[in-house]
Amino acid sequence: MSIFAQDFSEQPRAVKELLTFAEEIKRKAAFLQPRNVLLLGMGASYYAGLYATVYANTTGMNCRCEELSEVIWYWSENSFDLYDTLVLVSQSGETAELKKLVEKYPKIRKKSILVTNNPNSSVAKVLGEDRVFVIHAGQERAMGSTKTFVNCIVTLLLIFSQWAGRSLNLGGLDDHLENALAVNIHDYVESVAANGQLVLVGRGFSVPILRMAQLTLAEVARFNCSWYSGGGFRHGAMELMAGGVISTLVHVEGKTSQIMARFIQELSRFDGLWLISNVETSVPRCVRLREGLSEELAPIPAIVVFQRLADELARRRGYPSGVGMIATKVTSEE
Template sequence: MTSIFLEDVLEQPKAIRNLLNQKKDLEKKAVKLNHERVLFLGMGASYYASLYAAIYLRSFGIDAQCRELSEFIWYDNEKLLQKYDTVFLVSQSGETAELTRFIDIFSGKLENCVLVTNNPQSFNARIFGDSRVFPIFAGTEKAMGSSKTFVNTILTLLLISSKWTGEELDLEKLADHVENTLTINVDSLTRSLIEKKNPILVGRGFSVPILRMAQLTLAEISKMNCVVYSGAGFRHGPMELMVTNPLICLVALQGKTISLALDLLADLSTYEDVWCITNQGIVNEKSIVLKEGLAEELSSIPVIVIFQKIANDIAIDKGYKPGVGIIASKVTKKE
């Protein structure tokens, strides 16, 4: 069944390609930014996209930190802003309460700040000027719950970051992989999630911020609560939860820690509801197999598509309209 959320989800390959058409202009702005120390500030999906970029930059030795914007406003000292070469304010709407408050409070400290947004015409964007605004070119997102804006925010930050690192990321190939993931059947995992309460999502590296976004998507769209752990974090105590026979969804993708992910999968194999999202050819009734061929820096991104599809279907099963807010709103106007 279609929904405004699913319509946004299906538009993601097009949104990625729209962004890539603007690649040269974004890179021209990126090379003008100093980047030995970088701070990302955002909320919700913008925060999780920033976490992804921070992992990438730190892997190249760049000091990249990430904080929730509201927490920074209330609990960090403004002197810290001067310690970073560039401060990224990440807000898809460009109009959230936290961003407006940050600009009001630190109006005299904005010289090293830039804005990443899907709304370069917002009143906050006009404060920065064209040279310090990075549009994500995701197009209009109709639904409550970020989908194409989340993916395009990650890619915009990676475009900027890879210009600094000198690494050529095959972002064109990513659009094809997202398109392929949209065709994957997720019915079996969806049914299992409907039957279970409080599922556990586990991953490593780049998949952790993706799973944090999956947690948000399941909450916003399907009103389902879940918990996210890193693979190592799960071994440090939370594995005791296995005695309750929870549903575990483990992401195991090619990369630095694939052997650790597969070891954890093997250790959990005697339990009933252990699922795996992988590109390693692990084919069984409880695996979701993604297309191979993406570098580790990109391979986790299509995973969010799996959870977008699942969240849409669970919402419909529960009688909710996917993407239609009941309590929250698309643009958060109150901290």
């Protein structure tokens, strides 16, 4: 088993461990009552922030998520005045961009919180214990965030549900992750490996999962793919299906489930169509996940399928799965 596979196989346990701290996280979050929130992160942390942003905006909160490196160089200091709370997401708490932000704009520290796997990081010490939310993901060995990505999402959902005054049942997510580890993906892997081209499509909460999947396939398997929102794919990019690519649509229960079902029926004549779904379907090429999660959680187990795909493609392509050849786990240079 690769070190990457070891990491992603521990995700159910990591989520279960995190949820033992759920009440503590919500109590700490309750001391803030933000209405205008800016999330900042890089890589997997940025995509976890995007996931939380979808949730926050559905509750009526004004929430925006940006890639930290772009903010440092292309925002003015006054831009931060539009937000009463900044949520900084970094599994290490030591990334170059994060440290630079806190040093460059000291006035934001009093309205910032840090979501991290490292409560002893230099940025955590600057902000203080009351403003640090630990994701309790345990040690992550490999390149390619797994436990830290999922636990960042869950921690952010706990924080934002508290701020929104909404109940969000996170129970059972660990079981659904276990199921995604066991579901048969052999034929899906064979199709992607044989084709060599992959397009990922989804809506709502699925979109940040697809963006993370793209990163995972790149850094673990050195495999390039593209992603589209469901609506964006229809606006022209669906022509790729006629070109013979493998298109994977994430279809889960939720507001746009019926729209996706009609779209899938329309595309079902193409041999390259694959689904990752917790919805009953007549499409034969489907990785079937368990039903039962709310829309806010339903796409999360899909990342496990993409992690397993990346691990298998890395092996077939002769790359060490989860071992960085150029990049590093903690980015110390911009």
